[in-house]
Amino acid sequence: MSAPALNTGRELHEVATRLYPICRSITGQGVRQSLRLIRRHVPLAVREVPSGTAVFDWEVPLEWNIEDAAIVSPDGERVVDFQEHNLHVVSYSEPVAAEMQLTELEERLHSLPEHPSWIPYRTSYYRRSWGFCLRHETRQSLRPGTYRVDIKSSLAPGSLTYGDLAIPGRGPEEVLFFTHVCHPSLANDNASGMAVATALAHWVASEPRRYSYRFVFAPGTIGSLCWLKQNEPSLGRVRAGLVLGLLGDSGALTYKMSRDGDTLTDMTAGYVLSQIDPESSVIPFSPYGYDERQLCSPGFNLPVGRLTRSVNNGYPQYHTSADDLTLIEPGCLEQSLEACKLFVTVMEEDARYVNLSPKGEPRLGKRGLYGSVGGSGPAEREQAMLWVLNQSDGSKSLLDVARRSGLPFGVLQEAASALEQSGLLREASTRVRQRGRSSREPYSRRGKTRQDSPAGGSRRPARRKGGKR
Numbered sequence: 001m002s003a004p005a006l007n008t009g010r011e012l013h014e015v016a017t018r019l020y021p022i023c024r025s026i027t028g029q030g031v032r033q034s035l036r037l038i039r040r041h042v043p044l045a046v047r048e049v050p051s052g053t054a055v056f057d058w059e060v061p062l063e064w065n066i067e068d069a070a071i072v073s074p075d076g077e078r079v080v081d082f083q084e085h086n087l088h089v090v091s092y093s094e095p096v097a098a099e100m101q102l103t104e105l106e107e108r109l110h111s112l113p114e115h116p117s118w119i120p121y122r123t124s125y126y127r128r129s130w131g132f133c134l135r136h137e138t139r140q141s142l143r144p145g146t147y148r149v150d151i152k153s154s155l156a157p158g159s160l161t162y163g164d165l166a167i168p169g170r171g172p173e174e175v176l177f178f179t180h181v182c183h184p185s186l187a188n189d190n191a192s193g194m195a196v197a198t199a200l201a202h203w204v205a206s207e208p209r210r211y212s213y214r215f216v217f218a219p220g221t222i223g224s225l226c227w228l229k230q231n232e233p234s235l236g237r238v239r240a241g242l243v244l245g246l247l248g249d250s251g252a253l254t255y256k257m258s259r260d261g262d263t264l265t266d267m268t269a270g271y272v273l274s275q276i277d278p279e280s281s282v283i284p285f286s287p288y289g290y291d292e293r294q295l296c297s298p299g300f301n302l303p304v305g306r307l308t309r310s311v312n313n314g315y316p317q318y319h320t321s322a323d324d325l326t327l328i329e330p331g332c333l334e335q336s337l338e339a340c341k342l343f344v345t346v347m348e349e350d351a352r353y354v355n356l357s358p359k360g361e362p363r364l365g366k367r368g369l370y371g372s373v374g375g376s377g378p379a380e381r382e383q384a385m386l387w388v389l390n391q392s393d394g395s396k397s398l399l400d401v402a403r404r405s406g407l408p409f410g411v412l413q414e415a416a417s418a419l420e421q422s423g424l425l426r427e428a429s430t431r432v433r434q435r436g437r438s439s440r441e442p443y444s445r446r447g448k449t450r451q452d453s454p455a456g457g458s459r460r461p462a463r464r465k466g467g468k469r
Helices: 009-019 029-038 102-108 137-140 187-204 221-236 266-277 328-347 380-391 398-405 408-423
Strands: 043-052 063-072 078-083 096-101 146-156 160-169 174-182 212-218 238-244 255-256 279-281 304-308 353-355 394-397 426-427
Touching: 009 029, 009 187, 009 266, 009 328, 029 160, 029 187, 043 221, 043 398, 078 137, 078 279, 096 102, 102 146, 102 238, 160 187, 174 187, 174 221, 174 255, 174 328, 187 212, 187 238, 187 328, 212 279, 221 238, 238 266, 255 266, 266 279, 266 304, 266 328, 304 328, 328 408, 353 408, 380 398, 380 408, 394 398, 398 408, 408 426
Parallel strands: 174 212, 174 238, 238 304, 255 279
Antiparallel strands: 043 160, 063 078, 063 146, 096 146, 160 212, 255 304, 353 394, 353 426
16 A cells, blocks of 8 residues: 555554544544545545435434534523534534523533533434533533524435445455444544554555455444445355454553354454453453444354453543543554554464374474573473474464463464474364354365475465564
8 A cells, every 4th residue: 555554653643633523423524534534544445325225123314414503692602612622512413593591402401510621422313303512611601591503414315424445365254343433523432443443454455464354434333234234245254353442542452252252353352462461351242332233243143342442431531522632642552553463463373283293292402493402491482382282283273372371472373383394393274263263163274275295394485473472
C-alpha cells in the first residue's frame, strides 16, 4: 500500500484525532466521511444497503443527517449548541422547530447529576423522537420562560454504509477483524478501535499471509447484521476473529471469549494477552456488548471474541463527553496494536510437528544445537528445543507448547525451525483449524500435503521470525 504504515502510538493518536470530531450515527454522511479518512490508509470497499432492506428480524432505517441544532434561551443565547459538541443532540433526532416553556422542554433533556460537567450520549434509532443532552450544570442554570428549539436534521430514504477490506492469503480461510463506526465524538469508543483496525489492516497487507484476512468497519448491530446477511454464504471460511474497540484508555487489555469459549481465537487471544500485558484479563462470553453479539448469535456462532482495554460501561467516562482525546493514550494504543499483531503472528506461524527421533532425547550437541559447555541449566533456546521435541507427536501445536511451557511463542517457533532444518523435525500433515476450534481438534490440511525432503526436513521456505516476545 502506498500510504505510510501506522506503527507508533503518536501516529495512532493522530488518526483518532482526525476521526474524533465527526458526527457519526448508524447511517449518514458521518459514517461516509469517516470511511473516507480510513481509505487514505487502506483501500476499503464501501458498501451501501438501502433503507427498508430486510435484515433478518431487522430493517435498515431511514438515513439520518444533521446540519445544526440548538436550544435558544428567552434572551437569545444558544444555551445548548450542536456546533459546540455533537453529543448535544440525541442521535437520530427528527427535525423540529418550535417554541415551548421550560417545563415542557425538560421532558426532552438528558444530563448526568453525578457528573455535572459531562454531556451524556443518547440515541433514538428506531423510534421517532428528538432530544438534547447537556451538562447538568447548564441544565440547572436554565430559568423559566419560552425557549426556541431548532434541530435541522433529516430522516429520508437513503442507505446504511459500511467498509470492507479483503486481503487474500495463500488459502481461503479467513481471520475477521470487526470494528464499529457509529459513535460520534467518543474517543475511546470508538475512534481508538477504528485507528487500531486501520493500522492493523495496513500491516497485515504489507506481506504475503497464509490466511486471508477481512476487516469490516460498520455501524453497530444493524451494520454487522447487514454484513452477515450479505456474506452469509461465505461465513464458513471464518476460522478466527476479533471485535476491536475501546483500545486507547489506560485500563488493562481485556479479552472476551467467543460463545463456545474453546475456539482457536480463545486459545490464541488468551496466550497473546498473557505475553503483552501481565495485568490483562480474560472474561467469559455474554450476549451483551458490541458486535460479537451478532457474530456469535446461535445461527452463525462464528469463532470470534472481543478485544478491548476497559470494557463497555466499565469506565466512568463511557458514553459521555469525557470520553475525549485526553482519555486515550498513545502508549495504550500502541500496545493494543502490538497485541493484535502478535495475534496475527501466532495464527500465521502456529503448526504441529512430528519428532523424527522420538526414542529418547536426540543428541543436540553434535548437530550444533546445544551449548558446548555443560553443567549449567539449559538456556531459553535450548529449553524451547527440548519442549518442542518432547511435545511433537503430531497432535500438539506450537501454541499448545507455548501455553504449557510458558516459553514465548517466537522462541519456540525459532527452535522448531532450527530442529526442522537439522532433520529432527518435520511439520505434521495436518493443521488445527476445524471451524476455528482449538488445537486439540484435528482437521484435513488445506491443499496438497507437503512432500518431505529425504533428510526429513521441509522443502518450504524457512518461517518468518514469530513474535517479539
